[in-house]
Every structure is written in C-alpha cells, then in structure tokens.
Amino acid sequence: MAPSSILAVVDVATGHYLHWGVIQISLTNLIVIVVMVVVFVLALLLPFPGGHDDGGDQ
Amino acid sequence: MTTPTVADTWTARVADRIAHLVPPGQALPDRQPAYVASWIYVFGVTTLAGLAVVLVTGSVLAVGGATWWHVSSFGHFVNSAHLWSTEVFMGSMVIHLWGKFWMAAWRGNRALTWITGVLAFVASIGAAFTGYLSQTNLDSQWISTQAKDGLNSIGVGAYFNVLNPGQMLMWHIVLMPFFIGVITVMHIVLVRRHGVVPPIDAEEGVR
Numbered sequence: 211m212a213p214s215s216i217l218a219v220v221d222v223a224t225g226h227y228l229h230w231g232v233i234q235i236s237l238t239n240l241i242v243i244v245v246m247v248v249v250f251v252l253a254l255l256l257p258f259p260g261g262h263d264d265g266g267d268q
Numbered sequence: 269m270t271t272p273t274v275a276d277t278w279t280a281r282v283a284d285r286i287a288h289l290v291p292p293g294q295a296l297p298d299r300q301p302a303y304v305a306s307w308i309y310v311f312g313v314t315t316l317a318g319l320a321v322v323l324v325t326g327s328v329l330a331v332g333g334a335t336w337w338h339v340s341s342f343g344h345f346v347n348s349a350h351l352w353s354t355e356v357f358m359g360s361m362v363i364h365l366w367g368k369f370w371m372a373a374w375r376g377n378r379a380l381t382w383i384t385g386v387l388a389f390v391a392s393i394g395a396a397f398t399g400y401l402s403q404t405n406l407d408s409q410w411i412s413t414q415a416k417d418g419l420n421s422i423g424v425g426a427y428f429n430v431l432n433p434g435q436m437l438m439w440h441i442v443l444m445p446f447f448i449g450v451i452t453v454m455h456i457v458l459v460r461r462h463g464v465v466p467p468i469d470a471e472e473g474v475r
Contacts, residue, residue, distance in 0.1 A: 242355070242359065245359075246359050246362055246363055249359075249363060250308075250363045250366050250367070252307070253306070253307035253308045253310070253311070253363065253367070254306075254307075254308055256307055258305045258306050258307055260305070
C-alpha cells in the first residue's frame with residue numbers, strides 16, 4: 211500500500227459525542243435513531259397511496 | 269420384498285413437503301388484505317431489499333478483497349454502498365420490529381414467525397459487528413479490542429477470537445450470511461404460511 215493510501219486510512223475524523231450523565235452517544239448514532247423514530251411515526255400517520263378496501267374477496 | 273412406490277421415496281416426500289409449505293396461491297400473492305395498505309407494512313420488504321443490495325455489494329467486495337476499498341475509488345464506492353445498504357437493512361428491520369411488536373404480531377399461531385425474526389435480528393447484529401471487524405483499519409482494531417473484554421467477560425471468548433481478523437472475516441462473509449439467508453427464507457415462508465398479521469382490533473380471517 212502506498213504511503214499516501216496508508217495516511218488516507220489512518221486519517222479518520224473523530225466523531226462528535228454527546229454526554230448526558232452516565233449516557234454517552236455519538237451524534238451520528240443519535241441522528242440515526244431519531245430518523246428511525248421519525249420514519250416509524252410517519253409510517254403510522256401518512257396515508258398509503260392507493261390504499262382502499264379491495265372487496266375482501268381474497 | 270415389496271417394491272417401494274414413488275410416494276415412499278425421500279425425494280417425493282421432500283417435494284410434497286415443499287409443495288405444501290404455504291397454502292395454494294400464497295407463495296407470491298398479488299392481493300393482500302385491506303389493512304396491509306399502510307406504510308408500516310412496507311418495512312419487511314425494504315429490509316429484504318436492503319439485504320439484497322448488501323449481498324450484491326458484499327460479493328463485489330469479495331472479488332477485490334478486504335483491503336481493496338482502501339486503494340480503489342470504485343472499491344470505496346462499493347464499500348460505501350455496502351455500508352448504506354446495511355443502514356437501510358438494519359434501520360428497516362428495527363422499524364419492522366417496532367411495528368410488529370406494537371401490533372403483537374405473534375398472535376394467531378405466529379410464534380415461530382416472531383422467533384425466526386428475533387433470530388434474524390440477532391444474527392444481523394453479529395454480521396454487522398464482524399463487518400466492523402473486517403474494515404482492515406484502525407476502527408476495526410479499536411472495536412475488536414473493546415469487544416474482546418465484553419465477550420471474554422461472558423466466557424464466549426473461549427470459542428472465537430474477535431482479535432483474529434481472518435476468523436472474523438470468514439464469519440462475516442460465510443457463516444453469518446449463510447445463517448441470515450436460511451433464517452430469512454424460513455421467516456418469509458412462515459409469513460406466507462400464516463399470512464400478514466391483522467391489526468389487533470381486526471377480526472382474524474377477514475380479508
């Protein structure tokens with residue numbers, strides 16, 4: 211591996227961490243969790259396009 | 269000595285078993301109950317879609333090798349696609365889990381469907397973890413040294429070594445995908461066998 215490539219591997223940005231008492235979480239993980247909760251709530255609230263009763267004849 | 273009939277052969281029994289795994293017409297149904305017309309029922313399929321992309325991008329990465337993505341822009345792109353499809357896979361599975369938990373999806377003789385889903389979730393965590401350990405960078409070294417203490421504290425370190433990148437890579441690209449593939453097929457067959465769970469206030473069988 212070329213030296214420049216090795217440096218590229220090593221040069222990983224440190225993450226941002228949030229601290230709240232004994233709780234420590236990276237900002238990235240918090241964002242992912244918040245996005246999942248938002249998507250979950252939207253999935254419950256948003257109407258499904260084309261949703262209709264298909265006659266119940268299955 | 270009696271001559272065995274066709275139905276007595278193990279191949280005939282297996283074929284008959286496969287043919288009756290799901291009710292007629294339920295293997296790939298083109299209609300679903302009205303209550304399935306909700307976004308919350310979408311996340312099982314998005315999980316499967318994410319898994320498909322994970323397997324395809326992982327296969328491409330396997331061609332180039334574990335360190336390919338460090339030295340190739342295309343390898344870096346495929347590695348990123350592998351990461352983000354994993355994000356979609358895990359995120360969708362968690363939302364799928366939340367939805368199924370709150371609708372008590374184990375109702376109606378669906379306990380085994382629930383259990384196979386739990387096993388798929390746990391195995392996926394293992395697959396994601398061994399993926400972290402297979403990055404061949406300082407991140408994977410840091411994660412492996414942190415994980416070994418936790419794993420050793422519960423004794424499982426006697427059976428595998430997270431500091432062994434060769435072992436963890438083999439787990440990541442052979443054992444975990446195989447187990448997840450098998451348990452996913454079982455999960456889908458059980459869903460097709462018992463049907464999509466109705467909402468709690470809906471009457472079972474009314475479609």
